[in-house]
Amino acid sequence: xxxxxxxxxxxxxxxxxxxxxxxxxxxxxxxxxxxxxxxxxxxxxxxxxxxxxxxxxxxxxxxxxxxxxxxxxxxxxxxxxxxxxxxxxxxxxxxxxxxxxxxxxxxxxxxxxxxxxxxxxxxxxxxxxxxxxxxxxxxxxxxxxxxxxxxxxxxxxxxxxxxxxxxxxxxxxxxxxxxxxxxxxxxxxxxxxxxxxxxxxxxxxxxxxxxxxxxxxxxxxxxxxxxxxxxxxxxxxxxxxxxxxxxxxxxxxxxxxxxxxxxxxxxxxxxxxxxxxxxxxxxxxxxxxxxxxxxxxxxxxxxxxxxxxxxxxxxxxxxxxxxxxxxxxxxxxxxxxxxxxxxxxxxxxxxxxxxxxxxxxxxxxxxxxxxxxxxxxxxxxxxxxxxxxxxxxxxxxxxxxxxxxxxxxxxxxxxxxxxxxxxxxxxxxxxxxxxxxxxxxxxxxxxxxxxxxxxxxxxxxxxxxxxxxxxxxxxx
Ligand code: G6P
Numbered sequence: 125x126x127x128x129x130x131x132x133x134x135x136x137x138x139x140x141x142x143x144x145x146x147x148x149x150x151x152x153x154x155x156x157x158x159x160x161x162x163x164x165x166x167x168x169x170x171x172x173x174x175x176x177x178x179x180x181x182x183x184x185x186x187x188x189x190x191x192x193x194x195x196x197x198x199x200x201x202x203x204x205x206x207x208x209x210x211x212x213x214x215x216x217x218x219x220x221x222x223x224x225x226x227x228x229x230x231x232x233x234x235x236x237x238x239x240x241x242x243x244x245x246x247x248x249x250x251x252x253x254x255x256x257x258x259x260x261x262x263x264x265x266x267x268x269x270x271x272x273x274x275x276x277x278x279x280x281x282x283x284x285x286x287x288x289x290x291x292x293x294x295x296x297x298x299x300x301x302x303x304x305x306x307x308x309x310x311x312x313x314x315x316x317x318x319x320x321x322x323x324x325x326x327x328x329x330x331x332x333x334x335x336x337x338x339x340x341x342x343x344x345x346x347x348x349x350x351x352x353x354x355x356x357x358x359x360x361x362x363x364x365x366x367x368x369x370x371x372x373x374x375x376x377x378x379x380x381x382x383x384x385x386x387x388x389x390x391x392x393x394x395x396x397x398x399x400x401x402x403x404x405x406x407x408x409x410x411x412x413x414x415x416x417x418x419x420x421x422x423x424x425x426x427x428x429x430x431x432x433x434x435x436x437x438x439x440x441x442x443x444x445x446x447x448x449x450x451x452x453x454x455x456x457x458x459x460x461x462x463x464x465x466x467x468x469x470x471x472x473x474x475x476x477x478x479x480x481x482x483x484x485x486x487x488x489x490x491x492x493x494x495x496x497x498x499x500x501x502x503x504x505x506x507x508x509x510x511x512x513x514x515x516x517x518x519x520x521x522x523x524x525x526x527x528x529x530x531x532x533x534x535x536x537x538x539x540x541x542x543x544x545x546x547x548x549x550x551x552x553x554x555x556x557x558x559x560x561x562x563x564x565x566x567x568x569x570x571x572x573x574x575x576x577x578x579x580x581x582x583x584x585x586x587x588x589x590x591x592x593x594x595x596x597x598x599x600x
Contacts, residue, residue: 130257131197133174135165136248138216138268140178140198154180154193165265167364168580169196175255177248179203179212190255199255201248210240213441216268222443223298224267224291225404225498229443231301238304242271245311249275256283261587264315266290271307274314286587287315290361291500292526293325296332309333313346316590319359319583321500321526326356355590359583360530361501365510365575371483372511380480381487389466392427393553396489398482398504399496401434401474403447406495406522406539408454411470413545414493415458418469422550425467430493431485435476448474486511491552493520494527495539501526505534506571513568515561518552520545530570533563 142154169176175190175197182202190199203212214237223231249272252262263286264272273285299305309332312318320326330341340347346354371377388394395414399405414430417423434451438444455472462469477485486492492508502525509519509531521527521534528536535552537545552560 131175132257132260133172134256134262135176136252137178137265140180144180144182177251207244210237211244215241217438217441220267224294228404228497245271248272252276253279271311274311277314285315286317288319293320293328295328313354317587318356321360323358326358329356362574362576362579363503363506365572368507368510369513377483380484384488388429391429393490395430395491397493398433400437404496406497410495413542418462425469431471433473483511491518495522496525497539499525509567509571512564515564518560520552531567533566
């Protein structure tokens with residue numbers, strides 16, 4: 125198969141699961157892109173021979189034909205330079221991202237960004253309308269495409285449409301700041317089923333729909349004037365747990381983990397943070413907390429090191445540039461003040477790594493530190509837990525990550541409380557291995573029993589049940 129046709133399951137996401145890259149020999153090629161969303165949906169796609177519509181991540185404006193890569197039917201949507209600026213960096217990541225993450229940074233409201241968001245959402249909806257078979261299931265992903273469900277329903281009333289929000293859905297008081305709040309709510313209501321990470325997000329949405337649009341609601345159902353009903357419910361996303369466990373058991377990964385420890389000078393304990401370089405992740409405060417512990421003599425650089433991997437992200441957006449400079453400066457200062465020869469307090473890596481290297485880092489780390497101010501789920505926390513099939517290691521986790529609702533045995537912190545965070549880092553550092561093993565076992569069971577396949581199955585099964593008069597179903 126070289127060219128995809130039409131499909132019974134269509135995923136519509138801002139990103140394709142591959143990036144368009146220029147290879148070292150100058151030719152163009154495709155490379156699997158990192159990110160939780162991609163790894164989450166790939167197995168469902170393969171099982172259903174579906175199509176995936178998305179942006180390949182380059183500013184080119186020539187749209188190539190759909191193609192099949194590694195068994196996946198891919199339909200590229202190119203964004204022009206202006207669209208990258210106004211739709212992606214602007215409205216998606218300069219307005220919605222900070223607003224939906226509790227105003228950790230200040231959202232900017234610009235009418236031309238909104239206009240571009242509407243235009244790009246329309247193009248995605250039109251493309252989905254072309255690709256979807258009669259009666260197909262279309263599953264729209266995330267905050268970049270919230271208008272697609274309604275636009276698509278207008279074009280293709282025969283489709284079953286689902287929407288899933290990977291990031292938090294904010295409380296009504298925050299969402300209501302949006303000048304285009306009504307249009308966004310109506311856009312989402314084009315779906316038959318709207319999935320959120322947590323029940324709180326679904327409840328926020330239903331409350332807003334009642335308050336702002338005046339529709340009748342009952343529990344997780346919204347009743348529209350045209351007789352249709354829409355369900356809004358929580359479907360906490362997860363990871364390919366078995367895949368991570370298998371990876372972490374590979375000899376090459378074990379060897380690499382040992383080599384990492386060795387290269388760090390075999391300290392007694394390794395702390396690890398792995399995040400996209402994003403202001404929601406709480407990287408700055410976490411590094412400060414660790415540095416204070418060293419400065420106060422509660423930890424020693426001979427005993428402990430903090431490895432922080434920060435994956436480059438959204439690098440042209442102002443807030444992200446500022447954050448990068450802030451972290452660069454902080455790490456430099458901490459190491460300058462507290463490090464010794466061959467013993468930096470923080471080993472900082474501004475880079476993205478393949479899954480194998482991530483698994484080796486997870487295996488090497490004694491204390492995984494995940495401290496976002498707000499996070500839809502946080503898959504890194506789940507990946508760490510999956511990789512610790514030996515029941516060793518401790519997870520320090522922010523109570524504001526979606527994952528905290530499931531990984532209840534983590535060492536829980538409030539990332540705004542630096543002293544509290546310091547105490548919890550020490551508690552994890554000093555913990556009795558029996559205690560950490562008990563916690564890790566319970567968390568791993570949770571992740572293994574609720575993996576990404578279970579997530580996709582439960583969403584698609586629920587999709588099959590909404591609007592029973594609609595004959596055709598796609599099943600996982
Ligand atoms: C979050 C979002 C995804 C997004 C990913 C990477 O996980 O929920 O929709 O794809 O971050 O961000 P980027 O801007 O590089 O796509």
